[in-house]
Amino acid sequence: MKEIVNCAAYSIGHKTVDIDLDKIHEILKDPSQFVWIGLYEPSEEILERVQNEFGLHDLAVEDAHRAHQRPKIELYGDSLFIVLRTVHMVRDCHIQFGETHFFVGTNFIVVVRHGSSVAYTDVRTRCEAMPELLSKGQGFVLYAIMDFIVDMYFPVVEGLEDALEAIEDKVFKGNPSRETTEQIYQLKKDLLEVKRAVSPFIDICNRLMRFDIKYISPETQPYFRDIYDHALRINEIVDNTRELLNTALDANFSLISISQNDTSRKFAAWAAIFAVPTMVAGYYGMNFRVMPELQWTYGYPMVVIGTLCICGVLYYLFRRSGWL
Amino acid sequence: MKEIVNCAAYSIGHKTVDIDLDKIHEILKDPSQFVWIGLYEPSEEILERVQNEFGLHDLAVEDAHRAHQRPKIELYGDSLFIVLRTVHMVRDCHIQFGETHFFVGTNFIVVVRHGSSVAYTDVRTRCEAMPELLSKGQGFVLYAIMDFIVDMYFPVVEGLEDALEAIEDKVFKGNPSRETTEQIYQLKKDLLEVKRAVSPFIDICNRLMRFDIKYISPETQPYFRDIYDHALRINEIVDNTRELLNTALDANFSLISISQNDTSRKFAAWAAIFAVPTMVAGYYGMNFRVMPELQWTYGYPMVVIGTLCICGVLYYLFRRSGWL
Amino acid sequence: MKEIVNCAAYSIGHKTVDIDLDKIHEILKDPSQFVWIGLYEPSEEILERVQNEFGLHDLAVEDAHRAHQRPKIELYGDSLFIVLRTVHMVRDCHIQFGETHFFVGTNFIVVVRHGSSVAYTDVRTRCEAMPELLSKGQGFVLYAIMDFIVDMYFPVVEGLEDALEAIEDKVFKGNPSRETTEQIYQLKKDLLEVKRAVSPFIDICNRLMRFDIKYISPETQPYFRDIYDHALRINEIVDNTRELLNTALDANFSLISISQNDTSRKFAAWAAIFAVPTMVAGYYGMNFRVMPELQWTYGYPMVVIGTLCICGVLYYLFRRSGWL
Amino acid sequence: MKEIVNCAAYSIGHKTVDIDLDKIHEILKDPSQFVWIGLYEPSEEILERVQNEFGLHDLAVEDAHRAHQRPKIELYGDSLFIVLRTVHMVRDCHIQFGETHFFVGTNFIVVVRHGSSVAYTDVRTRCEAMPELLSKGQGFVLYAIMDFIVDMYFPVVEGLEDALEAIEDKVFKGNPSRETTEQIYQLKKDLLEVKRAVSPFIDICNRLMRFDIKYISPETQPYFRDIYDHALRINEIVDNTRELLNTALDANFSLISISQNDTSRKFAAWAAIFAVPTMVAGYYGMNFRVMPELQWTYGYPMVVIGTLCICGVLYYLFRRSGWL
């Protein structure tokens, strides 16, 4: 995948021209245009060229190169630097995280994508298909990509909710097992990571709505409120799932104990049932000279039948009291 | 059920006329009137017509169509968009959630109902029966429906409190069982969902009381404070029930352990009682040439009576110490 | 008990006259006087008469009639509506809750008492005995009754602290039992209810101290701060007791497990001691043709003494290692 | 111990004269002097005389007499009333609490000590030895005593940290026991009480630093920040110890369970080892007419040696798998 995914100038909602990185400063002279650049894991050299064209701050560029940042929004002079974590569900419910960095200035937006994530080509196509919205400038582009990123979280949190349901089934229907306990732990870990990735969105959108920056027009504010709302919802689902998971862990634990109790009772009941014939057999194994029963012709079958009866009664009693 | 449940104009507290959706703009010219529309799961086409009549914001209309929103209040220009979750208890304590969306503007209120919920026809009838209050305009209509929605929560939280009481009875009076644990989990789940639905009311009412909008007159503020108060109370009951439920889970767990201990003790006691005759029988089963007792005429009955006595004493001792 | 407990006019700290409910408006004309009415679970009709005399708000009067409100303070125009929960300990540590509602206006205070609670006749007598304080007006009356209500909480929280101590004794000195667990749960429930009743006092006093209302003079502010302080203290004791109770629940649980372990060990030790003679007896019960010991004259007593010795040694060893 | 510990006037950092309680008003006329009174559990009569001399507020004096107040700071007019809890470790780690109340006004400071605590004579001596600091007035005296009180907390929290370490040792090195569980509970109780006593310091110092009172000069502010800092540190240690204690309780619980498992396994292993000879003995105790082994001359020793071998192998296997 090439580093410079895209680099074009837009005017009144339409793409005017695909441009070369080094020609940007010529475009920037025209205030009615803005430049939208998409990069993918750019080399230090490319980033330096971009930095020079737009006059970006050293610290922001360093962050954009190193990746592994916290999601955040920062204002350097009058240009914005935003870091967001993207999320991506690959087969068998494995979650992969990526990062996207934005530099937004008076007439440009630079989008730097890191790690595993879906490309933003679709977003670009969709934006170009809505010139009346795209004409609102780079603020709208920022919204469009952020919205796309947030929407990627929904299948992920739904996957986590499904995982919780699967665990519930195992806990309440199956037997307590090491696997369930490990799955609970794993789900907790995933939830914590998703939470850490999504919760900063709330603060970021909040600040985007309050910032008084000319290239984010007041009429795009409801759009950021929309993202804010989605982030809140994802956050809420994650918190909810986490709380339920904790309860599931506790319930799992109670059920393990109940199961232990069942084992003890079953064992005790069978031990009692077995104890009777063993004891009886021991009795008639005694070597007393005078033990009249031993001389009876039907002594042996009577004893066998007698103990079987006692065992039967015990079995019935344990069954009734729920020990068996 | 038809999509347009009702559509009428009101003036000075009285219904003036039932109108057609496409005639609304004619009514809107008269500032002394306001239009109250009730929709039920409207199609995209109907919503678009409503949007055109009142000039609603795209994002709000999109939300109103898709449903499954978080409860929220949003101001687009000078028209309000409110989303509330309704609740509804169907037979055997099953809780069903619905959604109601409100668009409130200078002289209209549009109420969009989604999912399972009771219709607002009763509210309309009651409002029409109180012209002096209805003459306060669409702000009062908003209050009347919100109050109705909040009042629907009371039977639900009472149902949840009853469920907790049933669980308490099972935990403290019955035996620890898998069913009780599962019911605790289920109740926790319901509480979380009700909490998520009702807690945004607090913030929404708070903001309605602070908003400075001409069509919500200062004299309707105490009414919204009343809803705020009800929401607080429901919220408090839910929190309380949740905290008690957590303690019940812990108590349940302690009782499982105590019950396990009881089983162990009972088993140990009976094992001890059985061990005596078994051991004695084994003893007199030994084949030593010289064992004087075996030759005694009353050896056998003496041994039987002796072991029975020991067993009796053991039984008494275990009984006294609470192991049996 | 009659509904209108008391209805009198006060001037410069002294009661001037007992008046009839319908004569109140005549008294109200004189700004130097204020009216103090005490009601007990008034009928709708009485409340309506009071409402008409003082011009109270519909919503407040409705609340005062229905009772079962959250403790709260509300300002309707320039008249205050306050709801407080009263508490009352009846024999054997059972806590009963009641409600008291206050309407305070320019020259009146109406006190409506609901449910189980002690009458405020003593407060009235005490106020009348301190004319210099009573001359501060209805603000002081409000303080006097609120102080009385808060003071009723102290014996209750002390009772709860005693209950915790009783539980501690049972947990650490007695055996783990179902009763203790149920008492812990019950105490938690009581604590939650008291907490819910007392914690709103903090906010209510806070707002009374900040309100700028002419009939609550700045010099009565330290008095409300005093109540605020008491409420904080009760709140703190409740929180403390709750936290300790949670630890007691955990400790109780640990002790149940230790007790279980003790049972297992004791059982294991006795089983081992019993296993020896049983095994020996089995051995000498074998029917081998050649078993020299069986022919010895002192074989039997030697075996008996031998096994007794082994059992003695085992007993001593288990004793030493703490299993017995 | 006498009630009036000390009563002297100070001017420009030096004690001018020891005075009688009733002569104070004469001293107060001279604005360059301030009076420092130290009382120990004063009678109502003494407090009344002090109140009259300085014009203290009724509510504050009542608090100072009754003691058992929450730590707090209150402003009555322009005189401060401060309540602090003192702490004191007596032998064998028992913590005793006391109370100290301060009345600070334009040219006086009254220090009222209650319950078990160290006298402030040392503080007075130290202050008198630093006239340049003492000349900053009663604000500095307040600081000096508060600093002394906070410093008394350090040995106490260190004692609590030592107690935690002792518990850790018992939990991880010794056997789980009832005593450890009770000690954990006791330590938790102590921590809660110390926390309750020390945490209000933070707020009190904060407010002292913000108060704009002429007799607390801006240059004494860093001194109160110093106390604030110490209080924060003590608070932090207490919170830390508490959190670790909770984990220790959980760890203790895990270890009890592991120990229980060990008991079960040891018992199971020995039971298995004993079961073999018992079963074999039973076998050769059967009375079948035809059992060739019984007739062998070496049958008996062979069986004995055979079972011993099997037991040996079992012992070795259980040992290897960690059950023994």
Add this chain to the structure above:
Amino acid sequence: MKEIVNCAAYSIGHKTVDIDLDKIHEILKDPSQFVWIGLYEPSEEILERVQNEFGLHDLAVEDAHRAHQRPKIELYGDSLFIVLRTVHMVRDCHIQFGETHFFVGTNFIVVVRHGSSVAYTDVRTRCEAMPELLSKGQGFVLYAIMDFIVDMYFPVVEGLEDALEAIEDKVFKGNPSRETTEQIYQLKKDLLEVKRAVSPFIDICNRLMRFDIKYISPETQPYFRDIYDHALRINEIVDNTRELLNTALDANFSLISISQNDTSRKFAAWAAIFAVPTMVAGYYGMNFRVMPELQWTYGYPMVVIGTLCICGVLYYLFRRSGWL
């Protein structure tokens, strides 16, 4: 290691001269220069000389001498006093803490290092290699050292994350053991200490960014925001690890119980298998005169084979149901 590690004057980003402690006041006259002093556990005497040269506050100097302070930032007049905790991982994952104190004034920065930590010589060299940044004055020096200190935390928290992973492996793959429980406790302790050391950074950076001090230029603010960001990230990792650790403790506990249950079941199953031949042997050990089977020639082998078959079937059944 000598106490005065370094003492030099800087001007326009370059070191001008190494100076003696007593000559500092001569340098300070020139406002275009600033002095950077590095001390290591200085004696009281050295600190006093530094204090005199720069006019530092008594309380700050006392703190700097005693060490063992909470991380904090304080403003004395217009000079800053900052305390930070440094961290340092020595071999086998043992964490050592140190302290660094900063005095920053109009044209000086004094860095006092305490306890185990890496020297700041590298930082000095790096700063001197970037004259354009160093020319921003002592604010930049403060940033450079703080950045260095925060960066030392990353290997430590990574070490803690590795420790958690090792514990996870032991919990989910190995057997529950006392060692794992103790390691969990130890890790929790380390996490608490790191958290306590790093979390104040957030507040300190926040205040540095807001302080309006001339020697911390607005253009160094983004640098402090960078440290703030790192501190937030470390904090987040610590919180995350802590939360996972708690879940691991719970999971560990569940697994101990499951393992206990496995032991009980295995024991019960083997006891049942052994009970059969024991009982059978007892039966044919009875001494009834008439027991036909005993007379059969193949009675003995039939019984042996029969019991072996039953045992085999039992073994198969227990195996299938997972008890063995």
